[in-house]
Amino acid sequence: MKRVWVMTLAALSGCQGKAGPELAGDLSGFALPEATARPAFSLTTLAGDSFDFRARTAGRLTLLFFGYTNCPDVCPATMANIGAVTNRLPSAERREFDVIFVTTDPDRDTPERLGPWLAKFDREIIGLTGSAAQLEAAQRAAGITVAFRDDSTGNYNVFHAAQVLVYSPDDSAHVMYPFGTRQAEWGADLPKLLTRWSGR
């Protein structure tokens, strides 16, 4: 099997400080040097409807991750760890936030493939897809490095950012979670994130 290369957040401008990323207080995620506004981009849901990210998630805690279903390591581990925690939450609490997975491999991640794959982790995860141009625009709007294939033939891999972007109810991202965030950390942080930066 081919070796998989995934770019990590350390390569991204948002967390490259002189002293390196710092933990966000009592959270396990890393504090962003500056809060960034909830990005504006429009993609397509697995049902084929248009999804305006900023409008549809405004005022809500939102976990945003870019990945692909053929990813052999980072994507399944990240989604499994989030899903292991979100599936345990009472339904009322679960309805208070969104988990959004945007494919970086639209050719292979058809709705028929992406839907069941996401449902294995959490049936409430919102899967989004789009054209190559739309997906590139979404990644640029989110401030992450744009994903690309290692080649265009056969069982290719996709280089993609590996962090989970977290937008708070104040419509800004103050913190992000790199690959390696554990279930226990998500379990401890999600309840805090629901009320942090929310004015509650």
Place this chain on the structure above:
Amino acid sequence: MTWWCAATGQPWSWAWRAYPGVWLFIGLLALLYWRFGRTTGGTGSRWFAAGLVLLWLALDWPLGALGGYLASAHTGQYILIALAAPPLLLLGLRDRAAQAGAGAARWLRTLAGPVPAFLGYNLIMLGTHVPEVVDGLMVSQLGSFAIDLLWLIGGLMLWWPVVAPPALQRLSPPLAMAYLFIQTIPAIFPAAFLVFADYPLYRLYELAPRVSEGYTPRYDHQVAGLLMKIVGDPVVWIGIGVVFFRWANAERRKDLAAAGR
């Protein structure tokens, strides 16, 4: 060249891989036994060979390699290395130990005491299941080798009080059975943590590339904890059974001898 199985973080593949360090290790043990450990006659060589086979199965591909991806495979290795292989290896060395000189016999008899064996085995067993130790050591070949070696040493300590030749034994059969049973108790703690923890204990296995999509880290941890007790304990119970039946046979022979007198 990868010499010893360790956690690589690479996607899992069922393609066979060579681990020459494992072959060298098994070969070295066989060589040392052939040179110093075997005795003429008896079945010691067969026991030792059986122990080596179990050790090889635990350390080499695929189980050894899977031990870097799955907590349950890691526990399978533990059962083979620390619980199943050592009594067979020691049975192979039993006759040679019986012939040991006075100096060697003294420390072999000391090691056959239940207290050093209990402390030695359980310190190793508990210490090598601490999450920080597993997460820290399993990511390097040397660290993984250290864990495997410690398990083997711990297993030899566990079984020696029971397998040692009569001249070196310090436990009567009833005490040996009680000793073996007590040795299974401390493993309840890591097993319970693995089964009942809200979240996976080991970072390594929680974040490792998936071997099978449906086999989640939490399920993997739970299987590991169950294996430790449901498979690990019966291996020790077999030892208890052997001690019991040998004791019963010995008593029967004594009774027959007394009746025939």
